[in-house]
Amino acid sequence: MSAHQHAEGQLPHEPERATLEGRNKVLGFWIFLGAEVVLFGTLFSAFVALRHQVLDGPHASELFELPMVFAATMILLTSSLMSVFAVQAMHRNKVKALIGWLFVTIILGLSFLGLEIYEFNNYVAEGHRMNTSAFSSSFYTLVGFHGAHVAFGVLWISLLIAQMFKKGLTVVTAPKIYLSMIYWHFIDVVWVFIFTVVYLMGKVG
Amino acid sequence: MDWLTTVDHKKIGILYLLAGFIFFLVGGLEAILIRIQLMKPMNDFVAADTFNELITMHGTTMIFLAAMPMLFALMNAVIPLQIGARDVAFPFLNALGFWTFFFGGLLLNISWFAGQVPDAGWTSYVPLAGPTYNGTHGVDYYVIGLQIAGIGTLLGGINFMATIINMRAPGMSFMRMPMFTWAIFITSVLIVFAFPVLTVGLVALMFDRLFQANFFEVGGGGNTVLWEHVFWVFGHPEVYILILPAFGVISEVVATFSRKRLFGYSSMVFALVLIAFLGFMVWAHHMFTTGLGPVANALFSIGTMLIAVPTGVKIFNWLFTLWGGSIRFTTANLFAIGFIPTFVLGGVTGVMLASAPADYQYHDSYFVVAHFHYVIVGGLILGIFAGLHYWWPKMFGRMLNEGLGKLTFWTFFIGFHLTFFVQHFLGLLGMPRRVWTYLPNQGFDTLNLISSIGAFLMGIGTIVFVLNVIITWAKPRNAAADAWEDGRSLEWTIPSPPPEYNFKQTPLVRGIDAWWKEKTEGNTAMTPAEPLGPIHMPSPSILPFIMSVGLFIAGFGFMYAHHWLAAGGILVTFVCMFFRSVYDDHGFHIDPEEEVQA
Numbered sequence: 140m141s142a143h144q145h146a147e148g149q150l151p152h153e154p155e156r157a158t159l160e161g162r163n164k165v166l167g168f169w170i171f172l173g174a175e176v177v178l179f180g181t182l183f184s185a186f187v188a189l190r191h192q193v194l195d196g197p198h199a200s201e202l203f204e205l206p207m208v209f210a211a212t213m214i215l216l217t218s219s220l221m222s223v224f225a226v227q228a229m230h231r232n233k234v235k236a237l238i239g240w241l242f243v244t245i246i247l248g249l250s251f252l253g254l255e256i257y258e259f260n261n262y263v264a265e266g267h268r269m270n271t272s273a274f275s276s277s278f279y280t281l282v283g284f285h286g287a288h289v290a291f292g293v294l295w296i297s298l299l300i301a302q303m304f305k306k307g308l309t310v311v312t313a314p315k316i317y318l319s320m321i322y323w324h325f326i327d328v329v330w331v332f333i334f335t336v337v338y339l340m341g342k343v344g
Numbered sequence: 345m346d347w348l349t350t351v352d353h354k355k356i357g358i359l360y361l362l363a364g365f366i367f368f369l370v371g372g373l374e375a376i377l378i379r380i381q382l383m384k385p386m387n388d389f390v391a392a393d394t395f396n397e398l399i400t401m402h403g404t405t406m407i408f409l410a411a412m413p414m415l416f417a418l419m420n421a422v423i424p425l426q427i428g429a430r431d432v433a434f435p436f437l438n439a440l441g442f443w444t445f446f447f448g449g450l451l452l453n454i455s456w457f458a459g460q461v462p463d464a465g466w467t468s469y470v471p472l473a474g475p476t477y478n479g480t481h482g483v484d485y486y487v488i489g490l491q492i493a494g495i496g497t498l499l500g501g502i503n504f505m506a507t508i509i510n511m512r513a514p515g516m517s518f519m520r521m522p523m524f525t526w527a528i529f530i531t532s533v534l535i536v537f538a539f540p541v542l543t544v545g546l547v548a549l550m551f552d553r554l555f556q557a558n559f560f561e562v563g564g565g566g567n568t569v570l571w572e573h574v575f576w577v578f579g580h581p582e583v584y585i586l587i588l589p590a591f592g593v594i595s596e597v598v599a600t601f602s603r604k605r606l607f608g609y610s611s612m613v614f615a616l617v618l619i620a621f622l623g624f625m626v627w628a629h630h631m632f633t634t635g636l637g638p639v640a641n642a643l644f645s646i647g648t649m650l651i652a653v654p655t656g657v658k659i660f661n662w663l664f665t666l667w668g669g670s671i672r673f674t675t676a677n678l679f680a681i682g683f684i685p686t687f688v689l690g691g692v693t694g695v696m697l698a699s700a701p702a703d704y705q706y707h708d709s710y711f712v713v714a715h716f717h718y719v720i721v722g723g724l725i726l727g728i729f730a731g732l733h734y735w736w737p738k739m740f741g742r743m744l745n746e747g748l749g750k751l752t753f754w755t756f757f758i759g760f761h762l763t764f765f766v767q768h769f770l771g772l773l774g775m776p777r778r779v780w781t782y783l784p785n786q787g788f789d790t791l792n793l794i795s796s797i798g799a800f801l802m803g804i805g806t807i808v809f810v811l812n813v814i815i816t817w818a819k820p821r822n823a824a825a826d827a828w829e830d831g832r833s834l835e836w837t838i839p840s841p842p843p844e845y846n847f848k849q850t851p852l853v854r855g856i857d858a859w860w861k862e863k864t865e866g867n868t869a870m871t872p873a874e875p876l877g878p879i880h881m882p883s884p885s886i887l888p889f890i891m892s893v894g895l896f897i898a899g900f901g902f903m904y905a906h907h908w909l910a911a912g913g914i915l916v917t918f919v920c921m922f923f924r925s926v927y928d929d930h931g932f933h934i935d936p937e938e939e940v941q942a
Contacts, residue, residue, distance in 0.1 A: 269557055
């Protein structure tokens, strides 16, 4: 609480942790992510248990096209890097740069979603539907849950960009930016596991 | 209206208590109907399919809509006071948690009026609960109702973890926290790591039922044992989510009314953590007869028996706390002392069931029914009654009538043992659980009659409690701040009921049993840790209520395949989230000086 941090018009060093509300939010969000880990862990377990139950439907090795999935992975990983730049811009109190990096982040997120929709469409055309087999059900549920998380993240960050234009960076908005960035890293990490467990393991059988 | 928009933890606690107790009465009524049906052999008081609906709804209601909310009532009413905080970390989420629980419970119980009631047992085992064998909307009510109510529970768990970590008064280190706060902290950890598993299980079952997915449909390559694993990975920690708060209550009540410090404080903490950890490791003891093989059964068997060790530590510490204390037999303390031997009995049969080969005999018999009712009713419900009688003056500013309280205890306690003690023998004699009726002269007749009489007695005990509450309501609010005069923790330093902001000045904690320590040193108040100033409070909001209504509507939309209705309901919730996000809630300030003059 030293004076120079709270000089007129200036933000404290780490604005997301400057207030008790902010600290509560950061801690609460980490706990929430703990719950999300369990959620995805259970989805992964169900997928691993059921992934060979393909019945008459296509098997993973016939279905997946690694180049496209690799492209999607690169796009999502890059978007995570962009969100790191966003938080760095926030810590340097550069609002314009912050908005710019957030914008790049959601563009990449949308590209990822576009690829995923294209991919799902292809699979359905090949007879891989929700009700085809236990493999298809657990595949669409796990990957779809992740996709829904990405979509939610895109909506969330878009709203935050709007708030940045309206209110700028304050001790109220800073925690929100920070949380959305942790969230974005989290769905990125989950994707790394999906890439490994679903796609790579699926391709090698 | 005030109650629909409140974000005050004390009012939310009262809402939880009211809603939870109403569901407790509903679940109790279902239990009485079950016991009337089983009172004599070849009875046809209710139809066989109605009986299936009754046992399903009794179990589901009691666990998710009665026991947990009443625990949430106690946590909400007490935790911020015990740690010297003005509110929980997320008051808005707290209100949202209550309303999602309430509307989830409402959705589940509307099934009675829709005429399509869940009837696959509270464990909702597939394939019985799957679309092939359960074509009506009954199980849809179970799946969607619990999903919505589960959101509330998870929010509560996150909220209380963050509150306890971040918002303790200065000086209150982890090893100075009251035992109830510790119990709720560990319970919250369990909630955070167990409930998402249930969420996934319910989603998978929902997808099977609504979108013809194949998670559990064997014809589609699905696996029914997967449901058992998912359900019990959640379901076993759930048992500890229920019982650990009761342990916390007993620790507070026993110490207060023995006028002694809780014996073995740090071992009590360690036991809690160990029970929670082991609780996650032993889910497959519900599945010994599924056929996991001897190695799995042996490991889970031993793991389960290990839990008896930390539990034993807790039991002995309570006994040592009572030992040599100047004990006051108030109603709260009667419930706490009644809890100890009852819970031990439930624990002993637990160790018996944990032995895999013996479990092949007990499995799905009334022995199991007796065991879990000893743990859940004889443990949890006695604990809740102890807590309610103990904290009632703090919550409402009125002392419950002690005479009626003791009548509640004795009728409920005797009724309970009458109901469930004999069920051990029914189980050993071979009466299976979940059966609608039984043939005469198999040795089941007398014991079932005794059991039913006991159930009526428990019903009478509950009615006496309701009467006690009504009579107390008519009396003036005159409870003292330290209502029992032997209070040990911070909640007894502020008026009963507490003002909206709880603590005018955040107290400074100087040891375990902060208030008791001050009293023994001759102080009449806590030392404040901050100067007197305006107090920042969150503003009330109707959004949690509307968000929950949105989910409620969406639930119906999904169930009856009206997708526009489902989308509309979800949209309502999202629009509320949008408003919550865009319009910042700066709250308001209370000036304590003005408050005093007014």
